[in-house]
Amino acid sequence: xxxxxxLIAILSLTLFVHSCKKDSSTPTDSIKIQSLADIKVxxxxxxxxxxxxxxKLNLIDSKFGNMQHLMEIxxxxxxxxxxxxxxxxKPFETKAYLLNSIKEVYIACTAPDNSVITKQxxxxxxxxxxxxxxxxxxxxxxxxxxxxxxxxxxxxTGCTESxxxxxxxxxxxxxxxxxxxxxSNKTFNVTFSTGGGTLRVCGTGLTLQNVNKNAGTSAIGIVxxxxxxxxxxxxxxxxxxxxxxxxxxxxxNGNLASSGTVNNYGTLTVNSDYNLNSSNITHxxxxxxxxxxxxxxxxxxxxxxxxxxxVNKLQINNSGIFNNQCKLIIINNLINNKTLNNYAxxxxxxxxxxxxxxxxxLINGAYFKTTNLDKIKGYFxxxxxxxxxxxTGNIDQNLILDAQQTSTGQKFKGTLQVCYPSTxxxxxxxxGAVQQCDLYIASTGxxxxxxxxxxxxxxxxxxxxxxxxxxxxxxxxxxxxxVPGGHDAGATIIxxxxxxxxxxxxxxxxVMSYQLKVITNASNKVVAVTGVYTxxxxxxxxxxxxxxxxxxxxxxxxxxxxxxxxxxxSKAVLILFNNMASQMYYxxxxxxxxxxxxxxxxxxxxxxxxxSLNDFxxxxxxxxxxxxxxxxxxxxxxxxxxxxxxVNTSLxxxxxxxxxxxxxxxxxxxxxxxxxxxxxxxxxxxPVEGKEIVTAYLKFPDWVxxxxxxxxxxxxxxxxxxxxxANLFIK
Numbered sequence: 001x002x003x004x005x006x007l008i009a010i011l012s013l014t015l016f017v018h019s020c021k022k023d024s025s026t027p028t029d030s031i032k033i034q035s036l037a038d039i040k041v042x043x044x045x046x047x048x049x050x051x052x053x054x055x056k057l058n059l060i061d062s063k064f065g066n067m068q069h070l071m072e073i074x075x076x077x078x079x080x081x082x083x084x085x086x087x088x089x090k091p092f093e094t095k096a097y098l099l100n101s102i103k104e105v106y107i108a109c110t111a112p113d114n115s116v117i118t119k120q121x122x123x124x125x126x127x128x129x130x131x132x133x134x135x136x137x138x139x140x141x142x143x144x145x146x147x148x149x150x151x152x153x154x155x156x157t158g159c160t161e162s163x164x165x166x167x168x169x170x171x172x173x174x175x176x177x178x179x180x181x182x183x184s185n186k187t188f189n190v191t192f193s194t195g196g197g198t199l200r201v202c203g204t205g206l207t208l209q210n211v212n213k214n215a216g217t218s219a220i221g222i223v224x225x226x227x228x229x230x231x232x233x234x235x236x237x238x239x240x241x242x243x244x245x246x247x248x249x250x251x252x253n254g255n256l257a258s259s260g261t262v263n264n265y266g267t268l269t270v271n272s273d274y275n276l277n278s279s280n281i282t283h284x285x286x287x288x289x290x291x292x293x294x295x296x297x298x299x300x301x302x303x304x305x306x307x308x309x310x311v312n313k314l315q316i317n318n319s320g321i322f323n324n325q326c327k328l329i330i331i332n333n334l335i336n337n338k339t340l341n342n343y344a345x346x347x348x349x350x351x352x353x354x355x356x357x358x359x360x361x362l363i364n365g366a367y368f369k370t371t372n373l374d375k376i377k378g379y380f381x382x383x384x385x386x387x388x389x390x391x392t393g394n395i396d397q398n399l400i401l402d403a404q405q406t407s408t409g410q411k412f413k414g415t416l417q418v419c420y421p422s423t424x425x426x427x428x429x430x431x432g433a434v435q436q437c438d439l440y441i442a443s444t445g446x447x448x449x450x451x452x453x454x455x456x457x458x459x460x461x462x463x464x465x466x467x468x469x470x471x472x473x474x475x476x477x478x479x480x481x482x483v484p485g486g487h488d489a490g491a492t493i494i495x496x497x498x499x500x501x502x503x504x505x506x507x508x509x510x511v512m513s514y515q516l517k518v519i520t521n522a523s524n525k526v527v528a529v530t531g532v533y534t535x536x537x538x539x540x541x542x543x544x545x546x547x548x549x550x551x552x553x554x555x556x557x558x559x560x561x562x563x564x565x566x567x568x569x570s571k572a573v574l575i576l577f578n579n580m581a582s583q584m585y586y587x588x589x590x591x592x593x594x595x596x597x598x599x600x601x602x603x604x605x606x607x608x609x610x611x612s613l614n615d616f617x618x619x620x621x622x623x624x625x626x627x628x629x630x631x632x633x634x635x636x637x638x639x640x641x642x643x644x645x646x647v648n649t650s651l652x653x654x655x656x657x658x659x660x661x662x663x664x665x666x667x668x669x670x671x672x673x674x675x676x677x678x679x680x681x682x683x684x685x686x687p688v689e690g691k692e693i694v695t696a697y698l699k700f701p702d703w704v705x706x707x708x709x710x711x712x713x714x715x716x717x718x719x720x721x722x723x724x725x726a727n728l729f730i731k
Contacts, residue, residue: 033694033701036505041672042707047639049680049712050097052619053126057093057107059086060133067455068522069132070110070467075102079484082618084524085463085477086132092524093612097619098123098484099680101712112464113453115442152226152247152265155180155202165203173197173220196220196241204229211235213242224248226266237262240278255293264289264307274311276301276320285309297322308446316340316358326446334370336378342366342387345447354378354411362387362416367441367450373399382416382432388439388450390419399428461522468522475527482516482531482618483680490515490682493623496675497540499636499667500655507677507693508589508686508729509540510580510625515682518618526552526610535599537729538580539589539689542627545578549622549644551615552607562603569645576601578628589689589729620678637667639674679715688729696727 033039057071068085071092075081086092086109102123109117109132121128155162158178163171165183173179175195181188185205189212192199196218201208202225210233213220219241224230226247234254237244242260249267256262257275263284273293276283282302291311297303297320306325315335316322322339328346335353340346340360348370354360356377362368364384371393380389389412399411410430412418418429419437429435443449456465459474470476483489490513496502497509516531529550538544550557550572557565563574577583586596610616622641627634633648643649643666652659658670667675687696694701699714699722714722 035692036673036694037671039694039701039704041704043672045672045704045707047674047677047704048100048708049678049715050099050619051126052095052617053098053123053128054095054614055082055093055107056091056127056129057086057109058091058129058131059088059109060131061111062088064112064453064455066462067112068463068467069112070108070463072108072110074106074108075484076104076106079489080481080486081105081484082480082613083478084480084520084613085467085522087462093614094524095614095617095619096484097482097617099712100708110467111442111453112455112467113440113442114466115444115449153200153223154225155182155200159200160197165206168209171199173199174215176218190222192218192220194218198223200225201230202228207231209233213238217241219243221245224250224266234272240281258283270295276303336360342368344444345369352376354380362389365441367447372396375399376411379410380412380416380418380433382412382414384415386415386417386439388417388419388441390437390450392421395420395424463522475521476519477522478520478524480518480520480613480618482514482518482620483682487515487517491620492536492679492682492684492686493620493638494677494679494684494686495540495544495625495636497542497544497625497627497636499627499634499675500651500657502656502669502673503675504690505673505692505694506539506589506687506690508537508689509542510544510546511535511537511539511588511684511686512546512623513682513684514620514623516621518613518616520613524613526607526613526616528604528606530604531602533576533601533603535577535580535583535601537588537686538584539587539686540580542629543579543581544625545575545628545632546580546623546625547573547575547644549573549624551617551621552611556608556610558606558608560603560605562601563605565605566644566646571644572605573644573646574603574605576603587689589686591688591729591731595731623676625676636675638676638678639668640666642666681716684715685728685730687727691727696724698722698724 055073059069066087068087071086072083073081081096082094084092084094104120104122107119107121107130117132119130121130159180160177161179163181165181165186165188167186169188171179171181171188171190172193174193174197177197178200180200182202184203187207187209189210190199191212192215196215198221200223208230221243224246228248231251235256237258237260240260245263246268247265252270255272256270259277261281261283265286267288269290271292274291274295277298278301279299282304284304285307287307289309294313294315295311297316298318300319302321304323305328308327310329313332314330317337320338323341324346325343330348332350334348336358337355338358343363343366346368351372351374352370353375358378360380362382366387369390373391373395375396376399410427412429412433413431414433416433417436417439418433424435438451440451440453441447441449458465458471461474463477465471468477469479483491492513494507495510496505496507512533512535514531514533516529518526519528521527552572554569554572557572563576566573566575583599584596586594588595624635624637626632631648632646634651635643635647637643652661656669658668659666687693697714699711703711703714
């Protein structure tokens with residue numbers, strides 16, 4: 001599965017939030033409902049747990065000309081919904097049959113160079129149109145934007161005391177309390193006294209004029225909350241127990257110095273110097289940091305940059321470590337006395353200096369760009385996949401002479417390309433490092449990229465091999481599954497077979513689970529269908545057959561395997577069996593009887609001149625049974641589905657059936673009851689023989705009465721009050 005790692009991190013939070021939701025609906029008194037006849041079905045209720053959603057995904061980026069990009073749509077749980085190709089002017093369009101409970105999706109656009117753009121889209125209404133361009137947020141920026149996964153505290157919860165600020169107010173924090181202050185366009189002071197504590201600031205246009213630290217060795221903290229805008233003076237947090245956390249917008253007019261911890265999840269601007277003096281403490285910038293003076297990473301502290309840091313000058317001293325996971329822009333000089341680990345992009349506007357016993361490490365395709373190299377006593381070291389060092393200006397002549405005259409003059413080691421306008425002395429590069437400029441680095445939100453993408457399209461279908469499920473077959477490109485989640489997912493169709501009479505509504509007369517794979521080519525045309533249907537139960541007394549009608553002409557289908565392509569049909573109808581009793585000896589609906597093994601049918605067929613995936617769709621299509629004791633024309637379909645060409649139309653409107661072909665109304669009774677229901681899970685546990693579904697699934701009545709708005713998980717939720725296991729076929 002092509003699901004991206006960045007999405008997993010985001011979705012883990014999404015799943016946690018969704019899993020904590022409870023259905024707040026007021027349930028019907030299900031105890032009083034002992035039969036489907038006790039339920040008044042809302043007008044136009046369609047008995048569906050899913051609905052069709054239409055997607056149109058546009059590619060605006062022309063960086064790769066007309067080459068196809070991969071478009072993928074995922075559920076909030078990370079299950080692949082659909083995928084296909086898009087190029088400029090040729091969007092990817094599709095329909096997908098999604099659970100009614102799914103309200104949003106994630107969409108990923110992958111370029112031929114494997115760079116990815118991702119977006120989140122709401123499914124309200126059930127039509128989604130999204131455009132992708134190079135300026136959109138990319139995978140790297142989403143992955144490294146820690147603010148997405150970091151939740152800001154507020155001033156509504158967790159406060160020992162709340163204060164509405166007045167001008168020039170003095171606030172005291174003591175005894176480990178959390179004091180929450182709020183207001184707008186106010187100036188105030190804070191004093192941390194005995195026992196320390198935390199100041200939590202909420203508001204805009206606030207100025208914290210003076211910070212008095214009289215708390216001794218006690219822990220103290222300042223938190224700027226999300227959405228807040230605060231100006232502060234110079235601040236010196238001189239103890240390891242001091243913590244400054246910014247989730248909003250914080251501006252320091254003077255120096256910011258800390259022997260404690262500084263974490264920035266918002267926008268932090270320091271108008272002077274930023275000095276990190278702590279020992280064995282990690283500081284974080286996961287959003288936007290601006291330092292207009294010098295940033296000094298001192299002592300044994302570590303600075304983690306997973307956002308964008310723009311500093312006038314950077315100096316790494318003592319045993320300091322700077323880990324750059326995203327974008328670091330140094331306007332003037334970089335002086336490195338210890339370790340700079342670059343995983344993404346570093347740009348130095350003037351001079352780069354690496355002193356003795358210091359390294360700049362480039363890891364797995366990182367990019368380091370500088371104008372000049374000056375006094376390089378340490379090394380550039382590449383590890384993992386090849387990285388790039390680009391020098392656009394000059395290299396110090398003493399460095400060049402050192403390389404020419406000594407055996408220890410090499411300054412570039414490992415998996416590196418070194419790009420320089422003039423020829424480098426051979427002694428500068430060693431251990432695999434070479435002078436070259438053509439290394440391809442994909443453009444992301446963290447990295448401007450370099451070079452041209454190497455694109456291989458073995459089968460010449462316009463889709464790069466890395467995006468193609470069938471890279472050596474020009475007739476095939478993508479695997480789409482009818483039920484999101486791939487081949488291990490699936491759904492179940494349950495039938496009542498007494499149509500046009502009502503029956504006992506145990507809905508176990510034919511129980512068929514399935515999963516289908518729809519194969520499309522690089523132009524998003526359907527070229528083949530494969531799948532597995534599994535007969536789980538045959539609780540009916542008739543000799544029922546089973547088939548599926550697909551939304552394509554019969555003449556376009558060939559090479560049918562595992563089923564019979566039925567004669568006399570205008571559309572493609574595949575018949576799996578004519579008599580379920582010949583397929584399964586025992587019914588698998590009576591607990592006291594032996595159990596038959598389930599029976600699986602592996603089907604496949606090819607499609608010529610096929611429809612687009614948008615026209616074909618991704619849904620259950622049109623499964624049906626027929627009562628062979630009455631005749632082939634006694635078809636039973638899902639409510640609202642049209643019959644095949646071989647139906648006996650004289651049966652419509654007889655018995656309890658209220659079908660009216662003139663109105664497009666099919667397979668519901670006058671009360672609105674169906675003879676079949678589609679359940680979006682492969683492992684559905686059906687009722688035992690003679691027990692109506694309402695007595696087994698206790699929230700089923702509430703789902704129906706609410707018109708499908710409430711208890712949409714009636715079939716899957718195993719919590720108390722949802723099921724009566726005594727009426728379910730569980731052996």
